[in-house]
Amino acid sequence: MSADPVHGILRRELRLWRVFRRDYQLWIFLLPALAAIIVFNYLPMYGIQLAFREYSFKAGITGGDWVGLKYFEKYVNSPMFGLTIKNTFTIASMSILLGFPAPILLALLFNQIRSPRYKNVLQTTVYMPHFISTVVMVSLLHVFLSMNSGLLTSVLKSLGLLTEKANPIGDPGSFVWVYVLSGIWQNCGWDSIIYLAALSAVDSNLYEACRIDGANRLQIIRHIDIPAITPTIVILLVLNCGNILNVGFEKVYLMQNSVNLSTSQVISTYVFNVGLKNSNQFSFGSAIGLFNTLINFVFLVLVNLISRRVADISIW
Amino acid sequence: MRKRYFIHETGTDRVLNVIFQIMCAFVLLVVVYPLWFVIIASFSDSDLVNTGKVLFYPKLFSTYGYGEIFKNAKIWSGYMNTIIYTVAGTTVNIIVTVTAAYSLSRHEFGGRRFVNALFVFTMFFNGGMVPTYMLISSLGLVNNRLVMILPFCVNVFNLIIVRSFFESTIPPSLYEASVLDGCSHFKYFFYVVVPLSKAVISVITLYYMVAHWNDFFNALLYINQAQLKPLQIILRDILLSNQVFSSGATGGTGMSYAQRYADQVKYGVIIVSTLPIMVIYPFIQKYFEKGVMIGAVKG
């Protein structure tokens, strides 16, 4: 601490100036992105208060009566609260548990293919299902998993994986499986792209060295490939966990039928039903949405904390 | 260079190789068959498709679906618009994302943590559709091509991917060496970082392109002039006009003719809308080249 205040301020300004002079190019780089999110993401955020207000058209978004947690309580106390939370968590955790490792394994597998041409064919093929729209995806499921005429149903039944009377798209128990596995089929190839790119950055001298040391392929995968993609894996895992409650609305909605409603009614379909379809419930919809967001955020922070402790990787 | 990976094969390796090949063949089959099915269904009678009679080749071959799709004059303007939105949008995305990611990857950068948090926060919190719509509307961006390009030009997910690539893959020693050579951030970024990051840049280019290509909701909200509508909206209209009533409650609809071929359109739409974007992949993939680091590290 300086005895001379004027001198101290000067010195601080000098330091700031130096830092700025050092970093100004970085600020210029940052400017467009920062401006975009401030204008288009932060400016409209005053709308969040809708979750705590009674929506009124005349008074506008900020003018409705303040009702505090009324709509949160309404949701938590509603008979649908437990069911929607349970279903959402089941689907989300299954998606992460099965869906997250799949593209990693796929990328590691493809990396083992010798012929570059075959590898190209493989990669170009597996990412195609990503482009199938949800509407068509669901009708494909209906065609392939139809109880009597579905090709996949017949195959699974003849392999003994399904019982004779099973109806994979009309059974509350199988809804989650169909949802998650079809999701893997559709997105696994696409999601593996990022890992393939990361694997491609591995220095091939490393492989050579390993080979000369007599390592076999599994050992190479374990000691070179996996460490090479670990930072990507961790980052994606953290981001995925921060998305845990955002179960895709459209696919669930289209897959819903009277039989599986007990396992397929999730938060987003519930919001759609009460918020848009059956009544105009801006405030109720906003409140549930915010609730959803908060849980996601908590998950993100927790998982990020773990990853920082364990792997020293953080998204902040 | 690729060969180095496969030298000094051991016995285990040969067994493993067979196993890997079988697994790949299985994956290929599982993926290809449904895609093949979409293709043959787009040429077959819908009643037969729905009742599981079409399995390996088209039945009651017809091109009605494609006829329906291409007789719609709007489809070409849709393609045009989508290409404009995709090319312009992706260019903006890449510039904005990569530069921002570079700044955020510099550990010495003062505002780093705060700005990072600022970005991550927007992944979770937003003002909701109504305030956003009002903002866009007051900026005069409704029914303006720019709305498909500017407003959401940073995807934080992609930003984080690029940032962590910079952090984990580009050795800090490179920067120190460059500074000694008298490099500014600008120079270092353009001459060292970008050339080293082709793989990750190509990946997020693909991500952004596909997002623009498939963007449906923004167009739905902000574009209602027919001549500005992108392909996805037009295809959706075609798709729906060929679907019969889900309940028939309004009565008197007897749409037997359309019914028989309705699903042809549904499957045809996939082919028509995705073929152009699919051919992009091999070009992108080219940049996943091995050993991008070596030259720089050694040189």
Next chain:
Amino acid sequence: MKRILVVLLVLALLSTLVTSVAVAQEPVKLKAVIIKHPLTQELSKMEWLKEAEAIAGVDIEWQEISADWDQVKSTMFASGDIPDLLFNATVDSDYATFDGLFENLAPLINETDTPNIYQFFTDHPEAKTLATMLDGSLYALPKYQRYWPNVATSCYINQQWLTNLGLAMPTNWDELEQVLIAFRDQDANGNGDPNDEIPMDFLGYTGSGSPGQYHALMLLGSTGIQMVNFFQDGYFAEDGVVKSVWTDDRYKETVKYLNKLYSEGLINPETWTNDYSTYQSVARGDGEYAKVGITWGWEATDRFGLTLASQYTALAPLKTSATDTRDVRVEYDRIGLNYDKNRVCMSALSENKEAALRFLDTLYNPEFGLQILWGGMNDVDKCIAKNADGSYTILAPASANMDWGTWKWTMSWADLGPIYISDSMVVNLGTDMVDTLAQRAIYDDYVAKINEKKDLYVEMYMKLTSEEQATSGINLTTINSTVLPNLTAWIIGTQDIDSEWDAYVQYLLSSGLQENLDMRQNAYDNWLSTLQ
């Protein structure tokens, strides 16, 4: 120089004169949005609409939407940025939620300004009642399309199969079961395979909504329940009391019967997951041999395709057993099929309300009503012909690959429009309508039994406050989430209805059903009191 100035001045004067004359003749520019059926062609191709705009002296910039309106709507409304006129774009709760956004039309409708709408409301006061809100305001105009049948759903049985197997037409549930068993066991369609017949098929697929009009719950009429307007979420009235099907013992009885049929393999096991498109495909079979014995649909050729349609005949409503003395009913849908509210409304912020109203009144001219429903009456559209005697003829589709229904939905706004067809007009209907009406003749005696003051509960007429609408909507989601899975599980037999019934009823009543019934009873009482 002076000359030039003078010339310029004259030119300027002239041009202002010209433009002002042109302005006087130029139609008023309006903006409108229409939510149309996806099949409906572009509005710019509809000649009759151009005529209507010309008569009203307006030039409308149309925004045509055929999908995803629900998702755009609330954003657009909340921003206050809406066009002058909105066709088929609103629901009741919008007027309260967006209070001040829509024009109250009640004070604007009178004999001089809006003669056609005035005439419509004079001829059909019930349509006006339908459109009027609790507080007397009227935000959106209704429709009346006159010709649609009393019953939306026909139950079809394959007459040829009955003949092939030497069976009589069933008259009650027990006989129906025997017929279905014969369909199951024998080669009813005569193709040599006794196992490819589906005895009964219905549309059990509901998404997350209530069962629709092609659900086997149509059998509820056998137990005496008077259902109305496509089931309307299960609400019905009996002796002036509003009840819910879901907690009624007769519903339990019907479900148990369906469970019995299901356990005997008489119902298509895929009915729960087949969507409408697949449901239709199944009944059309391979076009040569029929696949389905008994099913529900709108019209035979639509349901079974042209070649198979002649095998089917409408099945008269059944009793539950030969000894059951209960009064058999059929679902009554006349009001739901012919009337609707919320056809068109006007922005309160419009700067050209007068012109907009003029256009609306033009549309409510009954001659335009016909054209809105069936297409233009002119040489371009070629949908309707006006005969020398003043009557009208609906013309057959001019396009070879369209049937009557497709043609109608392509050429015009069809049932979604703001329609008024006066009862005094003479119209020769197309064969599709004639057939549809003929296939429903067997229901006439049953419809006649309805006592308008005791057992006709028409949800559409019920006036709920906005608070009630909101609560009712939230409750409905909860109710459906319980009712639908149970209904299916009970029919399939994975759950036991007898042991679960009481707890189920208690749960439903306590989680919103009772609340919904109470507000409906209140509204129903008010409605009944206006009838006297």
